Amino acid sequence: MSLLGGGIVKGMAVTLRNFVGSYFNKERLVTNDYAWRPKEDAELPQSAGQYPKEEGEQLSDTTTVTNYSRNFPMLLHDGKEGDTPMDTVRCVACQICERECPPQCIYIEKMYDENGKYIKSPAKFDIDVSVCMSCQICVEVCPFDAIVMNSQFELSTPDRFGGLLLRRDDLLKSNDYYHQIHPGEAAARDQRMADEKAAKEAKKKAAAEAAKKKAAEKAKAEAEAKAKEAEAAQAEGAEEKSEPEGGDSKEATE
Amino acid sequence: MSWELIRDILITTVPLLVIFPSLFAFTTWIERKALARIQNRIGPNKTGVPCTRISLFGLGQPAADGIKMLFKEDIVPKGADRLFHLLAPIVALIPAMLVLCFLPLEFPWAKFVQAPVQAFLLDGAVIFFFAITGLNTLAVFMAGWASRNKYSLLGGMRAIAQMVSYEIPLVLSAVIVVMLVGSLNAADIAAAQKGYQWHLFTPWGLAAFVIFFIAALAETNRSPFDLPEAESELIAGYFTEYSGFKFALFFLGEYIAMFAISGLAVTLFLGAGEGPGVAAVPALSVAWFIAKIFALIGIMIWLRGTLPRLRVDQLMAFAWKFLLPLSILNILIAGFAWHVAKSGAGTGLKAVVWIASLITLYAVARGLNRISRPEAAPREYKYAE
Ligand code: SF4
Ligand code: SF4
Numbered sequence: 001m002s003l004l005g006g007g008i009v010k011g012m013a014v015t016l017r018n019f020v021g022s023y024f025n026k027e028r029l030v031t032n033d034y035a036w037r038p039k040e041d042a043e044l045p046q047s048a049g050q051y052p053k054e055e056g057e058q059l060s061d062t063t064t065v066t067n068y069s070r071n072f073p074m075l076l077h078d079g080k081e082g083d084t085p086m087d088t089v090r091c092v093a094c095q096i097c098e099r100e101c102p103p104q105c106i107y108i109e110k111m112y113d114e115n116g117k118y119i120k121s122p123a124k125f126d127i128d129v130s131v132c133m134s135c136q137i138c139v140e141v142c143p144f145d146a147i148v149m150n151s152q153f154e155l156s157t158p159d160r161f162g163g164l165l166l167r168r169d170d171l172l173k174s175n176d177y178y179h180q181i182h183p184g185e186a187a188a189r190d191q192r193m194a195d196e197k198a199a200k201e202a203k204k205k206a207a208a209e210a211a212k213k214k215a216a217e218k219a220k221a222e223a224e225a226k227a228k229e230a231e232a233a234q235a236e237g238a239e240e241k242s243e244p245e246g247g248d249s250k251e252a253t254e
Numbered sequence: 255m256s257w258e259l260i261r262d263i264l265i266t267t268v269p270l271l272v273i274f275p276s277l278f279a280f281t282t283w284i285e286r287k288a289l290a291r292i293q294n295r296i297g298p299n300k301t302g303v304p305c306t307r308i309s310l311f312g313l314g315q316p317a318a319d320g321i322k323m324l325f326k327e328d329i330v331p332k333g334a335d336r337l338f339h340l341l342a343p344i345v346a347l348i349p350a351m352l353v354l355c356f357l358p359l360e361f362p363w364a365k366f367v368q369a370p371v372q373a374f375l376l377d378g379a380v381i382f383f384f385a386i387t388g389l390n391t392l393a394v395f396m397a398g399w400a401s402r403n404k405y406s407l408l409g410g411m412r413a414i415a416q417m418v419s420y421e422i423p424l425v426l427s428a429v430i431v432v433m434l435v436g437s438l439n440a441a442d443i444a445a446a447q448k449g450y451q452w453h454l455f456t457p458w459g460l461a462a463f464v465i466f467f468i469a470a471l472a473e474t475n476r477s478p479f480d481l482p483e484a485e486s487e488l489i490a491g492y493f494t495e496y497s498g499f500k501f502a503l504f505f506l507g508e509y510i511a512m513f514a515i516s517g518l519a520v521t522l523f524l525g526a527g528e529g530p531g532v533a534a535v536p537a538l539s540v541a542w543f544i545a546k547i548f549a550l551i552g553i554m555i556w557l558r559g560t561l562p563r564l565r566v567d568q569l570m571a572f573a574w575k576f577l578l579p580l581s582i583l584n585i586l587i588a589g590f591a592w593h594v595a596k597s598g599a600g601t602g603l604k605a606v607v608w609i610a611s612l613i614t615l616y617a618v619a620r621g622l623n624r625i626s627r628p629e630a631a632p633r634e635y636k637y638a639e
Contacts, residue, residue, distance in 0.1 A: 019291045
């Protein structure tokens with residue numbers, strides 16, 4: 001028999017533990033306490049001192065934002081940080097996230113080449129961060145691991161409309177940057193992608209093998225002499241196929 | 255009206271109008287800090303003295319918020335009832351401020367005042383308290399109706415259902431103290447608890463205090479009873495359409511109502527301004543009174559950080575099937591115990607009554623708890639494990 005109201009007391013003990021613990025254990029804190037701008041830096045007027053930013057310095061680097069911080073989405077590409085060649089962008093403009101986003105703040109236009117053929121890339125990808133509620137649903141639904149959460153928080157702007165509408169090129173960030181801000185999550189994602197790729201390839205290979213076997217059996221029924229040759233061909237094929245897969249899995253573990 | 259009367263009115267009321275709104279600012283800061291720490295955040299810690307680097311643990315935050323509120327655009331929705339939209343925050347604030355007068359705060363300057371305006375000594379203060387706080391419901395529904403917004407209206411309707419339901423256990427548990435003391439005067443009630451004879455220290459008083467506190471949470475729309483302003487369901491409910499200073503007034507009214515109802519709980523159950531050192535320095539009683547109010551508000555904040563919001567059916571079942579029968583039983587027990595004490599019974603009999611009433615109250619509460627819970631089959635999770 002539990003005590004009447006015991007559940008509430010238990011819950012209050014948990015919150016009390018968190019309350020007290022947050023004063024003694026810095027590890028618990030999900031946000032960091034950032035420091036004042038150094039006093040020697042007297043160029044900015046003192047009245048501006050409430051916001052600890054030095055000219056040209058971004059605070060939202062890895063020292064200010066913890067691993068747990070999630071703010072607004074960004075688009076991943078596999079190139080180097082800074083340059084954004086469209087062929088390394090993972091997004092294929094499938095518009096799943098656009099449809100799933102609860103406040104409907106994503107706007108996507110597909111890219112077409114001059115013949116009107118759909119090339120799998122977004123021509124436009126806008127997120128209105130004044131509407132985005134940081135729910136991460138877009139991240140959950142994307143089948144191509146193309147959209148993940150950024151931890152950039154310094155987005156204040158004097159332009160109420162345009163300034164808060166992030167365009168495709170503002171959103172594009174490299175996978176390296178992702179590894180920098182959310183190392184654990186990024187590593188897990190890469191691992192999973194590699195595993196999926198490997199599994200897909202293995203499945204493809206198995207299917208190909210099965211098809212070949214079938215063909216071989218058919219051939220066997222037709223003529224015994226030809227069967228031997230078919231089997232030899234099959235073994236060769238298997239050897240060839242297994243090589244790239246081994247290479248892949250090595251990459252994944254790295 | 256003589257000059258003395260006006261002077262006396264000013265002496266008694268102006269301190270209340272200064273002290274409690276400034277305590278309100280401090281409370282918002284405490285609440286933000288405490289909730290932040292409960293969620294392992296830091297909370298406001300930078301805003302301090304303007305134009306300096308002195309941050310004072312973020313104590314400047316309430317002032318900054320106030321200034322921000324004052325400068326915000328006041329938006330009235332198209333199609334809203336402009337008059338009632340404007341009146342609602344005022345109607346929310348005035349009764350909350352008004353009932354502060356009934357708290358038996360013994361300010362040191364009160365002795366200069368002639369008897370008639372001593373608001374503290376009003377006979378029937380407890381009745382007045384409940385009569386006037388009831389107006390709060392009107393303000394909430396006014397806001398919900400005048401905004402012409404379905405969220406606001408839903409919030410307003412929820413508020414009415416909730417406040418009407420919880421008013422009953424609230425009053426019934428206060429009735430116990432009125433019965434035991436034999437007076438509705440707040441000062442008499444405070445005097446009756448002198449010498450640490452607080453009503454909290456009796457089984458019926460303890461039960462009444464718990465019921466009172468729970469009902470007070472519901473009356474002031476505090477979590478876990480914050481259905482009328484549920485952010486995640488109703489986008490702040492009845493004040494969805496309020497911005498700027500009108501919103502600030504609502505906010506202020508809500509906190510002042512919290513102070514007022516905590517003050518009443520302190521008066522009824524926690525011995526009003528009694529505490530160590532009051533006999534030597536009478537002015538300390540105000541400090542003790544406010545400290546006790548803050549203790550209760552601290553528990554409210556703590557609960558807010560702990561409990562999730564109730565469902566509407568749970569809310570209603572809790573009020574009508576649990577609190578109401580329990581408070582009626584409590585009245586019977588308190589009456590019985592009072593008669594036993596009156597008849598000059600010995601300590602042994604008193605002890606028996608104490609233990610018996612404690613056991614009865616606990617057993618009935620357990621039983622009620624079991625039957626009043628809405629039936630729920632064990633939940634099956636399809637996607638989560
Ligand atoms: S985080 Fe949520 S609201 Fe923001 S873009 Fe993604 S789906 Fe939309
Ligand atoms: S981000 Fe993902 S879900 Fe959204 S359009 Fe690109 S590929 Fe599709």
